[in-house]
Amino acid sequence: MTQTTVTPSAGVALTLRNLSKRFGDQTVLQALDLDIRAGEFVAVVGRSGCGKSTLLRLIAGLESASTGDVRADGSPLDTGHFDTRLMFQDARLLPWKSVLQNVGLGLSGAWQDKARAVLAEVGLAEHAHKWPSQLSGGQRQRVALARALIHEPQLLLLDEPLGALDALTRIEMQQLIERLWQQHRFTVLLVTHDVEEAVALGDRVLLIEEGRVGLDLPVPLPRSRVRGSAGFAALEERVLSRVLALPDREAIPEPEPVALGALRWAL
Numbered sequence: 001m002t003q004t005t006v007t008p009s010a011g012v013a014l015t016l017r018n019l020s021k022r023f024g025d026q027t028v029l030q031a032l033d034l035d036i037r038a039g040e041f042v043a044v045v046g047r048s049g050c051g052k053s054t055l056l057r058l059i060a061g062l063e064s065a066s067t068g069d070v071r072a073d074g075s076p077l078d079t080g081h082f083d084t085r086l087m088f089q090d091a092r093l094l095p096w097k098s099v100l101q102n103v104g105l106g107l108s109g110a111w112q113d114k115a116r117a118v119l120a121e122v123g124l125a126e127h128a129h130k131w132p133s134q135l136s137g138g139q140r141q142r143v144a145l146a147r148a149l150i151h152e153p154q155l156l157l158l159d160e161p162l163g164a165l166d167a168l169t170r171i172e173m174q175q176l177i178e179r180l181w182q183q184h185r186f187t188v189l190l191v192t193h194d195v196e197e198a199v200a201l202g203d204r205v206l207l208i209e210e211g212r213v214g215l216d217l218p219v220p221l222p223r224s225r226v227r228g229s230a231g232f233a234a235l236e237e238r239v240l241s242r243v244l245a246l247p248d249r250e251a252i253p254e255p256e257p258v259a260l261g262a263l264r265w266a267l
């Protein structure tokens with residue numbers, strides 16, 4: 001059997017300038033400026049409805065900006081010769097096609113070996129000929145990842161891709177996404193409601209509030225990150241405090257810490 005490998009793809013750098021998006025008289029994003037380095041992993045959090053998905057859709061070119069623009073490696077999005085892939089909470093697989101065919105959707109020529117290679121990368125080599133209905137939710141998301149990887153994207157946009165998974169599967173998938181990112185070095189924007197996930201995976205955590213970047217927090221912890229370590233917990237709490245508009249912990253006189261652990265899903 002021939003061994004097909006998937007070439008690592010360098011990430012694209014993004015520059016957002018004065019980016020605004022209005023729907024009717026509702027301003028969702030307002031004069032946003034943001035620089036994302038090639039190959040950076042950026043996690044985006046914020047309250048429901050703050051505009052996280054809108055930001056991703058603008059970067060994907062699925063929405064047009066009301067003002068400002070997004071540039072990729074210095075060029076306007078529509079002239080950029082790079083591949084962007086989006087992944088959502090549901091895998092969006094075609095139920096009447098096999099796993100392998102779903103991975104090769106839209107491709108022509110001899111794509112099968114490459115599809116098998118990316119399925120092996122996501123740990124599904126043995127499932128190529130199954131139907132999507134025969135897979136678990138986590139496995140379906142792995143297929144969605146494989147379907148993105150086969151295009152060797154320079155930019156991966158993840159819109160709450162693990163939101164419907166149970167806690168253990170979620171952690172396994174986080175580890176898989178981190179490993180694939182380390183191997184391929186594409187740029188990643190991950191929208192998540194889970195602050196722990198954002199701190200576990202992001203080089204930076206961005207908080208969107210009132211249409212702007214309210215917090216842009218570097219995560220200087222070595223990978224793979226140990227959840228529950230003091231440094232991890234401190235960063236997690238900092239983001240949560242800000243999202244929940246709690247006073248700065250250093251300014252709180254009483255000794256009892258605010259019990260934020262149970263609230264990490266509450267955004």
Ligand SMILES: Nc1ncnc2c1ncn2[C@@H]1O[C@H](COP(=O)(O)OP(=O)(O)OP(=O)(O)O)[C@@H](O)[C@H]1O
Nearest residue numbers: 023024026028046047048049050051052053054055
């Ligand atoms: N096509 C659209 N037409 C009109 N309003 C829209 C459209 N898309 C989004 N909005 C509005 O823009 C706001 C931001 O939506 P968006 O989906 O970006 O938020 P979000 O932060 O991703 O939310 P959630 O975390 O709940 O998914 C919401 O008030 C939403 O109703």
